Amino acid sequence: MSTDTAAVPLPPPAPGPALDIAALRAATPGTRHARHLNAAGAALPSTATLDTVTEHLRLEALLGGYEAAEALAGRTEEVYRSAARLLGAAASDIALVDSASTAWQRALAALRLKPGDRVLASSSTYVSSALHLLELRDSHGIELEVLPADPSGQLDLGALERALRRPAALLTVAHVPTTSGLVEPVAEAGALAARAGVPLLLDATQSLGQLPVGVAELGCGIVVATGRKFLRGPRGTGLLYVSPAMRERARPAAPDVRGAQWSAAYRYEVVPGARRYETWESSHALRLGLGTALDQTLALGVARIRDHVTSLADRLRAGLPAVPGVRVTDPPAAASGIVTFRCEGEDPRETVRDLRIAGFRLTTVPAAHGQWDLGRRGLDRVARASLHVYNDADDVDALLAALTAREQRRGAGRRGTGGSGSAAVPGSVPVPGSVPVSGPVPVSGPAPVPGPVPVPGSVPVPGPDAVTDPDPDPVTDPAPVSAPVPVPVPAPDPAPLPAPSRHPVHPGDRADVIVVGAGIHGSSAAWHLAARGVHVIHLDRFPAGHTEGSSHGRTRMIRRAYPSPVWDGLVDTAYAAWAELERAAGRRLVTTTGGLYARPAGAPGTLRGPGCATVDHARAADLFPGLRLCEGFTAVHDPAAGVIDAHAALTALAGLGRAHGVDRRDGCAVLGWRRDGDGVRVDTERGVLRADRLIICAGPWTGELLPAFARPLRVVRIVNVHLGSTRRHLLEPPLLGAFSVEVPDLGLLYGIPAIDGAGVKIGLDHGPEEDPSAPAAPVTAAERDRLLGLASRFLPAADGPVEETVTCRYTMAPGNRFAVGPLPGEDRVLVAAACSGHGFKFGPALGAALADLAQGAGRPDLDFLSPAAMGGIARPGRPGAGS
Structure with missing residues (x-):
């Protein structure tokens, strides 16, 4: 008997050590960009599979398609043998097709079902199969009977036994449905069908x-499967197994030259094996890639794969019930690597969309893909995670932590009321968010209790004397995402001054604190103070939504990578403060994308930080395929970097401030101020105001209100463009994140990936000085063309039109530092000035610090940013600019 017709025994269970997940990840390029939990949709192929496909395509280009197929005919034959080994079948029983649906349709057509033929189907049947059966019912008159499920969710074997007492032409069962992690009792069903003389068609997709899928053990006459799911093969591949007995009764309905011989003018014969169901035209490259994937599965051993993926799924299934507001939707008989769930009161598409932004790849399954299952159970849609060999416990724990954090935030947004730190923005619709996490994180702890807004605490930071950075580095303003969020440390008890407000919260001429400037720092300070019961008047010289300052626009970056450790404590506090603001606002404001910050190798200055690593240009290309760095560049990779939704943040702060009683007055310019007894007098266009304390966050207009700062501060013009693309996916996370490139002779190019519908954003971190008293001029053709030239050099996929141009103003200080704290010689006046292009990321943290200082509490962690040190007395590491 030849090897093509002899059944190959199933490979024995693979004893030995557990899978080497690190090696499997290293051999799977897609794991570098996200946590891929969608093997049930399309698993990540290995580098070897990718190479097999591309090498054959190159061979076709050199030799021609027919010649390349002939040259590798022996390797193609091996694909049939590998598939047969996996199923415990003979190579002659295998047909290679382009999908499981094609396999199903050819198998059903070959059965030549007639009117009155009875087909029994499990409720787990896939949508395409169900639609075909419904069509055969309507067009061919078959009798279709959908079998019920038992309380465990599995096919009810008693109902099947009763149904088989009447003649039937076919039983079809989906081994594992697309709608849950259920595993059907196929062996038992196959045995019942065999005793009744009814063939079993198994959907093993x-x-x-x-x-393990052994055709003999399971009693299968026909098996259909795809290559792209748990086999990790290329899309466009599939398998059809048809037993010799079934081939005797199942003749192809549409024979093709591949499966039949035209022997005379009016006669043909089908080939003896299952290849009679194939067609001549196919992708040989994809079939060879499937062969590589099959061989890798056989080498790992299906038993070991099963043990690994089911243990991960069990871990996830066990952890989900501990997440507030999350419900597992798998039936009790779930025992595969698939897990389904729902978040309370939320469309699963929102859940999955949000998790995707946070770096998780999941999908959803609608009832339209499983009416006999989800529809029967009253589920309109579920979220689905599916594990594979390149996943580990860290992936599961990170998903649980991300769900826990976002559900706590969603809950806080729903519960928030005036007087608590979790009040929702009036009139806003909470948007689910995701707090960045990395690594295993406990998921069963208690949710935060709504209450007064916690103030991010002080993190000890070396004083000015400890700061040494001989060559500070200007680098753009990126943002954190997948890093752990520090637990806020309570601030010191506030001093009794000022006392709780004696003034009614309505427009008037006196407040406890007047805040000047409604950018990110002023708005954050106003909110924090008001949330503590302080009466605040908040002034801005322009109408709400203006574009003259530094805080407008769609996005900003956040990062952990900084040139000096002196910044690390404040960066930690900033991350915690953004998480606090997200909880209060009830929406996501920070998206983790990771960041790359590049410079020519050997150039002076560099970045460093917790979790950051230096990579060469080749590794940078693996991390961000959308960014092109030539040889000679190195980069710092910051996995915690990301993007802040700047517009949403300002909107949320304004709403939260008003909800806590902030008296917001837009379009009210400050003409001057002076000390007035125990307080401060502020002269405005609308009259005189008085307060116990004054906080000035006036951005480019700081020098007008604080003449002592006019000389050291420079206001410069910055231009950004948003660019479209014909290959937008290359400019979106995870293929592109926050980045900067030090371009010799030009300066620092910085960018934010295409996100939330906007094109990729780029800019240069320097520009000409500009008078803030004059309206900002539109972007010029020369400014635009300079950025377009840089885009073509470093972002080849940014080949679309200019979608938007933006100008803003950086207020730059010596050493790119800030000035945060009391005005020298005037303890009643506080200032937050000179964001120096990188201050937006610290907005909520510095707002809380200003509130502490206004209430008399010390913040020694900010001593290195003391306004008294402006001008270079203290020289912390220069963090650089960004947008």
Whole structure:
């Protein structure tokens, strides 16, 4: 008997050590960009599979398609043998097709079902199969009977036994459905069908590769499967197994030259094996890639794969009930690598969209893909996670932590009321968010209790004398995402001054504190103070929504990578403060994308920080394929970097401030101020105001209100453009994140990936000095063309039109530092000035610090940013600019 017709025994269970997950990740390029939990949709192929496909395509380009197929005909034959080994079948029983649906349709067509033929189907049947059966019912008159499920969710074997007492033409069962982690009792069903003389068609689309599928043990006459799921093969590949007995009764309905011989003018014969169901035209490259994937599955051993993926799924299934507001939707008989769930009161598409932004790849399954299952159970849609060999416990724990954090934030947004730190923005619709996490994180702890807004605490930072950075580095303003969020440390008890407000919260001429400037720092300070019961008047010289200052626009960056450790404590506090603001606002404001900050190798200055690593240009290309760095560049990779939704943040702060009683007065310019007894007098266009304390966050207009700062501060013009693309995915996370490139002779190019519908954003961190008293001029053609030239050099996918141009103003200080604290010689006046292009990320943290200082509490962690040190007395590491 030849090897093509002899059944190959199933490979024995693979004893030995557990899978080497690190090696499997290293051999799977897609794991570098996200936590991929969608093997049930399309698993990540290995580098070897990718190489097999591309090498054959190159061979076709050199030799021609027919010649390349002939040259590798022996390797193609091996694909049939590998598939047969996996199923415990003979190579002659295998047909290679382009999908499981194609395999199903050819198998059903070959059965030549007639009117009155009875087909029994499990409720787990996939949508495409169900639609075909419904069409055969309507067009061919078959009798279709959908079998019920038992309380565990599995096919009710008693109902099947009763149904088989009447003649039937076919039983079809989905081994694992697309709608849950259920595993059907196929062996028992196959045995019942065999005793009744009814063939079993097994849909192994979701099981082959993660569970053993032995055709003899399961009693299968026909098996259909795809290559792209748990086999990790290329899309456009599939398998059809048809037993010799079934081939005797199942003749192809549409024979092709591949499966039949035209022997005379009016006669043909089908080939003896299952290849009679194939067609001539196919992708040989994809079939060879499938062969590589099959061989890798066989080498790992299906038993070991099963043990690994089911243990991860069990871990996830066990952890989800501990997440407030999350419900597992798998039936009790779930035992595969698939897990389904829902978040309370939320469309699963929102859940998955939000998790995708946070770096998780999941999908949803609608009832339209499983009416006999989800529809029967009253579920309109579920979120689905599916694990594979390149996943580990860290992936599961990170997903649980991300869900826990976002559900706590969603809950806080729903519960928030005036007087607590979790009040929702009036009139806003909470948007689910995701707090960045990395690594295993406990998921069963208690949710935060709504209450007064916690103030991010002080983190000890070396004083000015400890700061040494001989060559500070200007680098753009990126943002954190997948890093752990520090737990806020309570601030010191506030001093009794000022006392709780004696003034009614309505427009008037006196407040406890007057805040000047409604950018990120002023708005944050106003909110924090008001949330503590302080009466605040908040002034801005322009109408709300203006574009003259430094805080407008769609996005900003956040990062942990900084040139000097002196910044690390404040960066930690900033991350915690953004998480606090997200909880209070009830929406996501920070998106983790990771960041790359590049410069020519050997150039002076560099970045460093917790979790950051230096990479060469080749590794940078793996991390961000959308960014092109030539040889000779190195980069610092910051996995915690990300993007802040600047517009949403300002909107949220304004709403939270008003909800706590902030008296916001836009379009009210300050003409001057002076000390007035125990307080401060502020002269405005609308009259005189008085307060116990004054906080000035006036951005480019700081020098007008504080003449002592006019000389050291420079106001410069910055231009950004948003660019479209014909290959937008290359400019979106995870293929591109926050970045900067030190370009010799030009300066620092910085960018934010395409996100939330906007094109990729780029800019240069320097520009000409500009008079803030004059309206900002539109972007010029020369400014635009300079950025377009840089985009073509470093972002080849940014080949679309200019979607938007933006100008803003950086207020730059010596050493790119800030000035945060009391005005020298005037303890009643506080200042936050000179963001120096990188201050937006610290907005909520510095707002809380200003509130502490206004209430008399010390903040020694900010001593290195003391306004008294402005001008270079203290020289912390220069963090650089960004947008």
